Amino acid sequence: GSRRILLRLGVIALFPVGVLCLTQSRKMASPVGKCLFFLLACSLQPAGVAGNSVEQKIYVMLNNTAPCVRLLNATHQIGCQSSISGDTGVIHVVDAKSDLNWVLTDGPNPPYMVVLDASLFNREIMMMMKGAALRVAGLAVVTSKTGPSEGFSPHTKCPNEGTGVYSQSYGPTFANCNNTVWNPLGNGLSYEEFQFPIFMLKDDNETAVIKKCFQEHNVAVNGTSPSFPLCAMQLYSHMYAVTNTVTCMRRNDIQTSFSINPEMICDPLGAHNVWSSVKPINASGQADPSDRFIIVAARLDSRSFFWDLAPGGDSAVSGFVTLLAVTQALKNITSSQLSKNIFYTFFQGETFDYIGSSRMVYDMENKKFVIGLDNIDSLVEIGQVGLRGGKDLWVHSDPVSRMNSSINTEVEKLMSALQASSGPNVTVMEPNVSQALPPSSFQRFLRSRPIPGVVLADHQSAYSNKYYESIYDTADNLHMKYPSQLTPDQQLEFVTDTARGLSEVATVIAKALFKHAGGSDQEADNIQADPKIVTQMLYSFLIQSNNTWFRALISPEMRSILEDNPPQYYVSVPNQSITTRLVHYVLANLTGTVTNLTKDQCQSPEKVDGESKELYEYLWVQGSVAPNGTDAVPYCVRAPVHLVKAISPAFELKDYGSREYSTWTESRWKMIKARIFLISSKQLEMTTLAVGIVILILSLLVTYFVSSKADVLFTTSREPTDAAY
Secondary structure: OHHHHHHHHHHHHHHHHHHHHHHOHHHOOOHHHHHHHHHHHHHHHHHHOOHHHHHHHHOEEOOOEEEOOOEEOOOOEEEEOOOOOOEEEEEEEEOOHHHHHHHHHHOOOOOEEEEEOHHHOOHHHHHHHHOOOOOEEEEEEEOOOOOOOOOOEOOOOOOOOOOOOOOOOOOHHHHHHOOOOOOOOEOOHHHOEEOOOEEEEOOHHHHHHHHHHHHHHOOOEOOEOOOOOEEEEEEEOOEOOOOOHHHHHHHHHHHHHHOOOOOOOEEEOEEEEEEEEOOOOOOOOOOOOOOOEEEEEEEOOOOOOOOOOOOOHHHHHHHHHHHHHHHHHOOOOOHHHOOOEEEEEEEOOOOOOOHHHHHHHHHHHOOOOOOOHHHEEEEEEEOOOOOOOOOEEEEEOOOOHHHOHHHHHHHHHHHHHHHHOOEOOEEEEOOOOOOOOOOOOHHHHHHHOOOOEEEEEOOOOOOOOOOOOOOOOOOOOOOOOOOOOOOHHHHHHOOOHHHHHHHHHHHHHHHHHHHHOOOOHHHHOOOOOOHHHHHHHHHHHHOOOOOHHHHHHOOHHHHHHOOOOOOOOOOOOOOOOHHHHHHHHHHHHHHOEEEOOOHHHHHOHHHOOOOOOOOOEEEEEOOOEOOOOOOEOOEEEEEOEEEEEEEOHHHHOOOOOOOOOOOOEEEOEOOOEEEEEEEOOHHHHHHHHHHHHHHHHHHHHHHHHHHHOHHHHOOOOOOOOOOOO
């Protein structure tokens, strides 16, 4: 701190002298003038040329972090933020609850930047620090590869409470999870507001540097307070949006209306839904009222406490991978014999009050979607199915709509088809008590009208997933194990027990759908999900997206989005969801056919006779490397796969205070940054400042003296005009 002040004030002090020297540059033949000009050059060089190196000597940047950001809805704001210039505090490492006493009461140098062990990141500790905001400048949570054995979920105990179907007017005994608490481990931290920045430290090496700095400078010796300089941390995560979505969207509208270059305050959460069907349908038209569709759905998104850190192993990936396996199993069926079409859909934004499903229902109600609510025969949703533990696959239905005899009859037919399709390792079970549907997209359809349907899950009542919507819902949570000697390419091909289990579930679902749609039992017996494809999908979505299988399925231009880590499943803001793009291409490859079209024809299929852009999408993909070749062989895939908006209707209606639709927005910010450095005592900083001010005053006096004597100091001696040579 003192070095920065001294350097800047030194430059400021010499600046007036330098300016005067420059104004007299045409008279600088005198030695004094040359000396002053050299003084200016030397004084300004460190500020311009050596500035970066000085900054690097002062700060250690932390580049592998994940911040907690601010989210807003119609009524309030949640999340975290720093002050506009960042928050700084003395680092204190908290490895045990007793260490908090130093931060909250005993420490003599508040505010403190707490480096918290992951095992202590719980509601009790967080609420203690929230109540002592004057002594807590911020929080850095040390990452852990394994979750607490007792479980951890920062989500609520009743996910999406108030936006599902159950209310005081519909199944009041089931409203607010009165009948079943689905997520009993939920502590609600993700829905709290904190007035200080909170970051996750993702890199062990950076964590080690922080702890070393703490040990060398901040640890008390023999019961005495540590002496200066102390190790400090600064966190930047200032958020633009405040209060609620109504406020931030109003400010957005004002910016858009009156500014040439509007600066947005917040953005609606959302992305795109992905859909396909066994029998291709015209995406730009409307299905015939007599057409019947069985909707098969899964969600694509998840979240955790930290921004864009949402592994979603069981909460999202197990479900949509199973649905992708179902599409692969049904690819080669004889669709002409089906009396009902099978419609696949992958919803985005379901974590935040069912963004994707509510948008699809809204579009169906307003005749803006390819099929209408009247076309729906039934709905099957694949929820969390990765932690069955045994053979049981639980089938949940809505007890309220089943009071209608016709709805009940259709649900029983669906149940019968599923039970008849059970395999040796999958037993379809129905809860033996009357209970509500678990939180699911199906509830948004039921809000519109009674529809026969079921939700498939790995739990009878409370979630089997101990890490629901947390950073620990990873491949490890799904018990994905690989032999230690395998290379990444070998792991990609290794069929894990998890993959085998999900492929068996997908086979049961695919057979049941085929039968329920009017297919024959004989052909249904030949339907089988491929465990190898399932294991490739699990590896790609939960271990490493940058692999040979993914690279072969996507366009060459998309290679940059693949990483040596798994994708994250936070929905984010429109047009930024990597998950949607990846699922889009995987679904196209699993349900489509390879064509002989060239790249130009693939990109403009409307110019080719016999091709239809209304029925299909045409995707140019990179392809795999031939066995004896070195380069990938690209090709064009034609598939009945389409994207539609998954943005809440509230933003189309400009009803930002809506209680019917999701109103979640994400605040914008200028900078996310974390760094550590040494700070001096306040006394030394004030002394340095005083010295700098004295130097400034002296420089002003020197400037006045030089200015008053300029005629003498900067006079150039001239030779006589009559000099002879």
